[in-house]
Amino acid sequence: KEFGRPGPATTEEPTCSNVLFVGGSGTFIGEVSKREIQDLAQPFGKVLGVHIARSKTCAFIHMESVEAAKCARAFYPNGVGRLRNRRVRIAFGKPDSRARPPVVPQERNIADIDSHWAQFEREHTEQQLQRE
Numbered sequence: 001k002e003f004g005r006p007g008p009a010t011t012e013e014p015t016c017s018n019v020l021f022v023g024g025s026g027t028f029i030g031e032v033s034k035r036e037i038q039d040l041a042q043p044f045g046k047v048l049g050v051h052i053a054r055s056k057t058c059a060f061i062h063m064e065s066v067e068a069a070k071c072a073r074a075f076y077p078n079g080v081g082r083l084r085n086r087r088v089r090i091a092f093g094k095p096d097s098r099a100r101p102p103v104v105p106q107e108r109n110i111a112d113i114d115s116h117w118a119q120f121e122r123e124h125t126e127q128q129l130q131r132e
Helices: 034-038 066-075 110-131
Strands: 019-023 047-052 058-063 080-083 086-092
Touching: 019 066, 034 047, 034 058, 058 066, 066 086
Parallel strands: none
Antiparallel strands: 019 058, 019 086, 047 058, 080 086
């Protein structure tokens, strides 16, 4: 299985995770911004990161919690959402380090954590601008 790809279709409840898979037709996902992809899940909880696959055929949204991802997934009937008026598939993905921000060691204080997140956001923004 590839990173984040949903498992085969079954009648069982899908395995839930805090990562959402977003797939479109062809390389459509590569044509939209990370912000547009993030907006699919933002109303349901904090989005920690968005990863667009190199193939540009899918993306992964890393949510802060499994509950937030469940709410986002449940909102889209039959796992189908819309981006720029085109259908996209939304399913639970397999958690992977490429979709989530770096781990902050527990011994750091709040100021260090804020600084760490600010650095992550700067790097994330720079990477997004380079890709666009």
